[in-house]
Amino acid sequence: MSATGGVAGGGAGTGYASIFVQEDVSTAEVDRLEAVHAPLADSVRDLVAATIQTCVDEDEVREVRAEVDALVARLRARRIDGPAGVRYNAEGRSWSWGNAVVGERNAVAPPLDVVRDPDDLVHAETVLGVQYEGPPGMVHGGVGALLLDHVMGVAASARKRVTFTGTLTMRYVRATPLGPVRIEARVDREEGRKVFVVATLADPDGVTVEAHGVFIVPSWAVTDA
Numbered sequence: 001m002s003a004t005g006g007v008a009g010g011g012a013g014t015g016y017a018s019i020f021v022q023e024d025v026s027t028a029e030v031d032r033l034e035a036v037h038a039p040l041a042d043s044v045r046d047l048v049a050a051t052i053q054t055c056v057d058e059d060e061v062r063e064v065r066a067e068v069d070a071l072v073a074r075l076r077a078r079r080i081d082g083p084a085g086v087r088y089n090a091e092g093r094s095w096s097w098g099n100a101v102v103g104e105r106n107a108v109a110p111p112l113d114v115v116r117d118p119d120d121l122v123h124a125e126t127v128l129g130v131q132y133e134g135p136p137g138m139v140h141g142g143v144g145a146l147l148l149d150h151v152m153g154v155a156a157s158a159r160k161r162v163t164f165t166g167t168l169t170m171r172y173v174r175a176t177p178l179g180p181v182r183i184e185a186r187v188d189r190e191e192g193r194k195v196f197v198v199a200t201l202a203d204p205d206g207v208t209v210e211a212h213g214v215f216i217v218p219s220w221a222v223t224d225a
């Protein structure tokens with residue numbers, strides 16, 4: 001599981017309650033549901049890549065489309081109304097299944113496991129496939145920024161502290177080839193509600209993007225803790 005457990009402890013009675021939803025469900029049940037749904041997202045990721053790369057004939061494309069449409073209808077037979085949001089339980093387990101970067105049920109999100117080391121370095125690794133292309137064979141600059149934003153946000157957001165991205169600065173040192181990447185982020189310094197974060201995105205040969213960010217604890221999220 002990723003290191004996004006943090007803010008659940010805020011709960012009712014703080015400003016968090018307005019955007020984070022507490023659910024009366026055990027961690028074991030959340031884990032069980034995740035184990036059922038995450039493989040579906042994996043298969044849909046494969047579908048996205050196959051859609052880009054397929055060279056089958058046109059009739060086959062039309063037939064597959066009809067089958068996919070039928071699957072969409074089956075999944076929509078019972079569904080929530082709107083985005084998945086961020087939820088947490090009484091045990092402090094939080095889950096954000098629709099998150100664009102780490103949502104376990106979101107096939108748009110690259111599979112990314114975010115880890116916080118004991119020394120507060122936050123890092124993540126993933127393999128960016130053909131779905132994330134910008135320049136030919138290279139990672140789209142916005143995708144690099146997306147991954148960096150999230151991992152930097154985790155670094156800035158300690159337990160019981162939520163931060164929002166205020167300003168992000170990216171220096172694209174050289175193009176990032178599609179394939180394995182590693183993101184690292186750490187808090188550089190703090191000034192009041194501003195948390196300054198430094199981060200890198202690297203391919204196996206070294207750093208390709210350097211990032212600086214200002215993450216803000218919103219005035220509405222300030223607690224006495």
Ligand SMILES: CCCCCCCC/C=C\CCCCCCCC(=O)SCCNC(=O)CCNC(=O)[C@H](O)C(C)(C)COP(=O)(O)OP(=O)(O)OC[C@H]1O[C@@H](n2cnc3c(N)ncnc32)[C@H](O)[C@@H]1OP(=O)(O)O
Pocket residue numbers: 004005006007086094096149150151152153154157162163164165166167192193194214216217218219220
């Ligand atoms: C979303 C997270 C929830 C998930 C949590 C799940 C649990 C897991 C835990 C952890 C993982 C988290 C991983 C998340 C990663 C992704 C994060 C995102 O993508 S966030 C979406 C994009 N960002 C926005 O949409 C912000 C939109 N802007 C705002 O909401 C406000 O403008 C905000 C909060 C940034 C500031 O509003 P004010 O009212 O609190 O701030 P004022 O009082 O005006 O300023 C305070 C200080 O900050 C400076 N400041 C304000 N805005 C700034 C900015 N944009 N850039 C730099 N500095 C700024 C000001 O100059 C001031 O500084 P002086 O104290 O005077 O020195």
